[in-house]
Amino acid sequence: MIELRSITKTFDAKSAVSDIDMTIPTGSIYGLVGTNGSGKTTLLRMLSGVLTQDRGIIAYDGQPVYENASVKGAIAFIPDDLSFFSRLTLKDAASFTAGLYASSWNQDLFTTAVKQFRLDPKMQFSRMSKGMKKQGAFCLAFARQPRYLLLDEPIDGLDPIVRKDIWELIVDAAADRSMTTVVSSHNLRELEGYCDHICAIKAGRVVLEQDIEELRSDIHKLQVSYGTGTRPSEQGLAPLKVLHEYERGSVSYLIVRNTPAELEAFVNRTHPVIFDTIALTLEEIFIYELGENSHDYTSKH
Structure with a gap:
């Protein structure tokens, strides 16, 4: 070691x-x-x-x-x-x-x-x-x-x-x-x-050190929509550890660092019309974690 x-x-x-x-x-x-x-x-x-x-x-x-x-x-x-x-x-x-x-x-x-x-x-x-x-x-x-x-x-x-x-x-x-x-x-x-x-x-500082499989299980890209309903306030989204987010129409895209159990609890509490988890590549995780050009990157993906 x-x-x-x-x-x-x-x-x-x-x-x-x-x-x-x-x-x-x-x-x-x-x-x-x-x-x-x-x-x-x-x-x-x-x-x-x-x-x-x-x-x-x-x-x-x-x-x-x-x-x-x-x-x-x-x-x-x-x-x-x-x-x-x-x-x-x-x-x-x-x-x-x-x-x-x-x-x-x-x-x-x-x-x-x-x-x-x-x-x-x-x-x-x-x-x-x-x-x-x-x-x-x-x-x-x-x-x-x-x-x-x-x-x-x-x-x-x-x-x-x-x-x-x-x-x-x-x-x-x-x-x-x-x-x-x-x-x-x-x-x-x-x-x-x-x-x-x-x-x-x-x-010059470590911002992330993790087993890759654990990393994949903790960081997610979410596609969330509440249709004609009201999107939760920032306080309502608080349990989600949001690294980045953007919107396209009524659909919100959230990059979050949460466990699957925490995401399930969020869905059961807020009842979105659409909720999908999209797999992230290591390249995307790197960009979101380090905060470099994340807006430009996500606008293309």
């Missing part, structure tokens, strides 16, 4: 993250989402031990990560900006990495991944496209068989077949050896399909 408690980090007196609390279960695929500049990359760099926090605790199974070789040795971090190994071929990079992580390196995994991604092991990283560099980084990371995999926008720009292959490798590693993955991405539709936990960050 990875635990972050009261994590704060500033750069030149500007807060990057503030009082962050996160709990990442062992073997989970944990999605980290947020607007640009929200602090995701800073968090991942602290999780990897590249940066140290100004305040708070980051612990892997109770052990700190910063300047802790035993913990760092179990972590593979793939950043968005891949500038390492530029003069080496993929084969040479593998030899170098295997020497550093001899106890966990699996040459068969590396060979299989290189073939799966159709990479030339004799090609220098400096001659590879950004997408090929990412695939090469994944080959090196998976062959290390890390206990923890940290990914900062790792799949952006890759074609759908390669993305699917990478996700399958992540899911298999989670199932086979309980590898824990923390992945930052703007592709919420992909995260929705593979992550079991999600954390949303806004302006």
Whole structure:
């Protein structure tokens, strides 16, 4: 388990993250989402031990990560900006990495991944496209068989077949050896399909951290109409925790954070003529929870 408690980090007196609390279960695929500049990359760099926090605790199974070789040795971090190994071929990079992580390196995994991604092991990283560099980084990371995999926008720009292959490798590693993955991405539709936990960050603070299935069961889009009757007042709607609402004719659309039992109680008390629950995507939940451009988004959906 990875635990972050009261994590704060500033750069030149500007807060990057503030009082962050996160709990990442062992073997989970944990999605980290947020607007640009929200602090995701800073968090991942602290999780990897590249940066140290100004305040708070980051612990892997109770052990700190910063300047802790035993913990760092179990972590593979793939950043968005891949500038390492530029003069080496993929084969040479593998030899170098295997020497550093001899106890966990699996040459068969590396060979299989290189073939799966159709990479030339004799090609220098400096001659590879950004997408090929990412695939090469994944080959090196998976062959290390890390206990923890940290990914900062790792799949952006890759074609759908390669993305699917990478996700399958992540899911298999989670199932086979309980590898824990923390992945930052703007592709919420992909995260929705593979992550079991999600954390949303806004302006350096956690605004949401939840199991995805629980999240889906707690946030709903309601279509409600009372026909020619009187719509409940704000006081009458009070039991609903409304994140956003808009109207089209006599029909109200409400985005609410309530349990199914609370919604049933609301219907039994107010007796709407029309009451439907519409499934929300993770992308929609993200927009409503973080309050970014929700009016423009919902006007199109």
